[in-house]
Amino acid sequence: MPDSPILSSAPLGFPWQTPDPFLFCVHHDDAYPPGNEKLGPAASLAGRDLGQDFAGKDGWRMYHGRVVPGFPQHPHRGFETVTIVRRGYIDHSDSLGATARFGQGDVQWLTAGAGIVHCEMFPLLDPAAPNPVELFQIWLNLPPEDKMAEPHFAMLWSGDIPRPRFTDAGGRVTEVTMVAGMLEGKRASSPPPRSWASRADADVAIWCITLEAHAKWTLPAARKGAARTLYFFEGGSLQVAGEERKAHAGLSLRGDVDVPLEAGADAVQLLLLQGRPIAKPVVQYGPFVMNTRAEIQQAVHDYQRTQYGGWPWEVDDPVHGRDVGRFAKRPDGKVERPGESGAAEA
Numbered sequence: 001m002p003d004s005p006i007l008s009s010a011p012l013g014f015p016w017q018t019p020d021p022f023l024f025c026v027h028h029d030d031a032y033p034p035g036n037e038k039l040g041p042a043a044s045l046a047g048r049d050l051g052q053d054f055a056g057k058d059g060w061r062m063y064h065g066r067v068v069p070g071f072p073q074h075p076h077r078g079f080e081t082v083t084i085v086r087r088g089y090i091d092h093s094d095s096l097g098a099t100a101r102f103g104q105g106d107v108q109w110l111t112a113g114a115g116i117v118h119c120e121m122f123p124l125l126d127p128a129a130p131n132p133v134e135l136f137q138i139w140l141n142l143p144p145e146d147k148m149a150e151p152h153f154a155m156l157w158s159g160d161i162p163r164p165r166f167t168d169a170g171g172r173v174t175e176v177t178m179v180a181g182m183l184e185g186k187r188a189s190s191p192p193p194r195s196w197a198s199r200a201d202a203d204v205a206i207w208c209i210t211l212e213a214h215a216k217w218t219l220p221a222a223r224k225g226a227a228r229t230l231y232f233f234e235g236g237s238l239q240v241a242g243e244e245r246k247a248h249a250g251l252s253l254r255g256d257v258d259v260p261l262e263a264g265a266d267a268v269q270l271l272l273l274q275g276r277p278i279a280k281p282v283v284q285y286g287p288f289v290m291n292t293r294a295e296i297q298q299a300v301h302d303y304q305r306t307q308y309g310g311w312p313w314e315v316d317d318p319v320h321g322r323d324v325g326r327f328a329k330r331p332d333g334k335v336e337r338p339g340e341s342g343a344a345e346a
Contacts (some may be wrong), residue, residue, distance in 0.1 A: 002090070002249075003252050004241060004243060005240070005241050005254045005257050005259045006240060006241070006243065006251050006253060006287070007252040007253065008251075009245075009251050009252070009253060010249060010250050010252075011247065011248070011249055011252070012027075012231065012233060012249060012250060014026065014054075014250050016231060016250055017124050017229075018138075018139075018222040018229065018273060019227040019228075019229055019252065019273070019277070020141065020227065020278055020279065020282075021046055021141045021196050021202070021204075021227075021276070021278045021346045022090075022100070022138060022139065022140055022141070022275065022278055023079060023139035023140070023141050023282070023284070023289060024137075024138070024139035025136060025137070025138045025139070025231070025271075025273065026136070026137050027134075027136055027233060027271075028061075028106065028133065028134065028135050028136075028137070029133075029134045030059065030060040030061055030069070030122075030132065030134075031058075031059040031060055031130060031132055032060045032069065032088075032122070032130065032131040032132060032133055032236045033058075033124075033130060033131070034124070034126060034127050034128055034129060034130065034131065035123070035124030035125060035126060035127050035131055035322075036124075036127070037127075038068065039068050039069050039124050039125065039319050039322060040065075040067045040068045040069070040124060041062075041069070041124060042061070042124075042127070044056070047061070049063055050057070050062060050065075050066045051064055051066060051149045052064065053065075054119065056298045059215045063315060064215065065078060065121060065122075066073075066310055066315065066317070067262070068121045068123055068124070068317060068319050069121070069122040069124075069133070070090070070091075070119070070120050070121035070122045070317065071119060071120045071121070072119050072121070072316040072317035073093075073095075073117050073119045073313075073316045074110035074117065074118070074119070075115060075116070075117045075287050075288075075303050075307075075308055075315070076110075076115070076116055076117075076118070076287045076288070077112055077113070077115040077116075077147070077289070077290070077302075077303070077308075078112065078113075078142060078144060078147040078248070078288060078289040078295075078299065079112060079139050079140060079142050079143075079289045080086075080109065080110060080111045080112060080139070080140045080141075080150050080178065080192070080195055080196075081108075081109075081110045081112065081137060081138070081139055081140075081149075082107065082108075082109050082110075082136075082137070082138040082139075082140060082179065082180075082187055082206060083107065083108045083109075083110075083120070083134040083136070083137045083138075084107050084135060084137075084138070084179060084206075084208065085102060085103040085104065085105065085106055085107070085108075085133075085134075085135045086105065086134040086135060086136075086208075087103075087104070087132045087133060087134040087135075088103050088104075088122060088131060088132055088133030088134065089101055089102065089103035089104070089122065089123055089125060089133075089326075090102055090103060090108070090120050090122060090135070090239055090317070091119075091120075091121045091123050091319045091320050092108065092118060092120060092124075093118065093119050093318045094116055094117060094118035094120070094153075095117035095118070095307065095308050095309040095310060095311055095312065096114055096151060096309065096331040097312050097327070097331045098153065098329055098330055098331050099318075099327075099328075099329045100153075100155065100210075100327060100329065101123075101320050101324055101326050101327055101346060102155060102157075102326055102328070102329040103284060103326065104158060104326070105158030105161065105177075106155065106156065106157050106158045106326065107155075107156040107158075107161065107179050108153060108154075108155055109153060109154045109155075109156060109191055109192055109195070110151075110152075110153040110192075111142070111149060111151060111152045111153065111192040111194055111195060112151055112319050113142070113146070113147065113148060113149035113150055113151045113152070113194065114147075114148040114150065114151065114308075115151070115237065115299070115302060115306075115308035115309075116151040116308055116309075117307060117308050117309070117311055119316065119317055119318065121317055121318070121319050122278055123319045123322075125322055128320075128339045136271060137272065138206065139289075140195065140196060140197065140204070140275075141278055141282065141289060142195075142196060142278075143196060143278050143280065144280055144291050145198075146194045146195075146265050147190075147290060147291070147295075147335065150177045150192035150194075152192045152193070152194070152315065153192070154160045154190070154191065154192050155247055155328045155336070156179065156188075156189045157326075157338040158237055158338065159338055159339060159341070160189055160338075161177060161179065161189060162177075162178040162183075162186045162187075162188055162189075162203045163175055163177050163178070163190070164174065164176050164178070164184065164186055164216055165281065166181060166269075168215055168216040168217065169216075170214065170215075170216070172211075172212045172213070172216070173212050173215060173217035173252045174209065174210065174212070174215050174216075174217035174261075174265075175209070175302070175310070176207050176208070176209050177207060177208040177209075177210075178195045178205075178206075178207055179206040179207065180204050180205055180206040181197075181203070181204060181205030181206065181207065181274065181309075182205075183207070183220070184220070188206075191204075195303035196275065196278060197233055197275070201223070201276065202275055202276040203223040203225075203226040203229075203274065203275060203276050204274065204276075205222070205272060205273075205274040205275070206271075206272070206273060206274075207271070207272040208269070208270070208272075209261075209269070209270040209271070209272060209314070210263075210266045210267060210268070210269055210270075211235075211238075211261065211263035211267060211270070212267050213263055213264070213266055213267050214262070214263055214264070214265070215260070215262070215263050215268075216260065216262045216263075217260075217261050217262075218258050218259065218260045219253075219258065219259040219260075219261055219262065219272070221255065221257050221258050222255040222256070222274055223255070223276070223342065224255070224256055225255070225276050225277075226255040226274050226275060226276050227237065227252075227255060227271065227274065227275065227276070227277055228252075228253050228255050228273065228274035228275075229250050229251065229252050229253065229272070229273050229274075230250070230251045230253055230259075230270055230271075230272050231249075231251075231271040231272075231273070232248050232249055232250075232268065232270055233248050233250065233269055233270070233271065233272060234248070234267075234268065234269035235263060235264065235266045235267055235268030236265055236266040237262045237263075237264030237265070237266075237268075237270060238261065238262070238264065238268050238270075239260075239261065239262040239263075239264070240253075240259060240260075240261060241259055241344055242260070246262075255274070258272055262320045283295070283296050284296075285299075288300065288303075297332060313342070314335070325337065326338050
């Protein structure tokens with residue numbers, strides 16, 4: 001269609017393809033069984049490649065975990081991670097001495113900047129029932145002048161995240177969970193101060209969009225120059241500007257036009273990633289993302305020399321107790337919990 005707002009389409013793999021200023025997006029969706037006394041799965045781990053378990057046996061993965069699923073300590077430099085937990089929990093610990101437990105709609109936004117080591121474990125807290133975990137982790141690049149920013153993380157607690165609802169002429173509802181950006185006068189919680197998303201002219205938006213069956217909603221145009229991708233990852237079919245899509249895919253869209261959306265016979269789940277490209281060279285070596293090969297070599301050298309502050313925990317994969325609620329503990333020892341005044345950052 002010559003007037004289609006869809007520029008291109010790509011099937012959803014692992015990870016998902018992302019446009020500049022984004023580097024990476026992965027959708028973790030695991031149907032974990034009940035938890036054991038160590039908060040790992042109360043099930044046999046036989047036949048799994050522990051330490052590298054990505055196969056999805058029985059509908060779940062241990063990832064790099066050996067006792068509890070997740071990602072034991074690992075370094076980052078030069079970008080940000082945005083972790084949106086739709087179901088389940090993540091236990092965070094890092095080289096600054098900070099810890100957190102977040103989930104059930106919470107978001108952690110971590111600026112790795114000059115370098116941080118952290119772990120993200122998925123504790124299975126319920127010993128009597130399944131422990132589903134579903135999350136997005138999105139890597140957002142930093143511009144050259146901010147790649148060596150001081151590490152910082154913000155907790156966006158679920159109750160503080162705007163979720164505007166729109167009702168169409170047929171009474172069907174679309175809900176937009178706003179992790180970043182603006183929509184019809186509403187602004188999402190503030191990202192970390194050195195984030196590309198903290199610049200108004202970068203027009204960064206990260207939205208989770210749910211359309212009820214047959215719901216209609218129009219995605220409003222972005223600022224000129226913004227790149228945007230709409231990931232259709234759940235539901236039977238979706239119409240985009242009148243084009244029916246039945247296969248789940250990432251759809252690269254024109255940023256300068258409104259895009260009408262309509263769900264099919266089932267509810268539809270979408271993720272929108274949008275932002276003005278940074279448009280600088282990207283050189284990546286695993287968990288390090290810089291602008292030149294020399295900067296990557298320096299990142300590796302610095303990590304080997306300093307461990308980005310060292311790992312202050314006794315084990316590589318710490319988890320918090322079964323009965324510990326959601327919280328964030330800053331490096332200075334201050335503890336914040338959802339619903340408390342001033343709990344926007346940690």
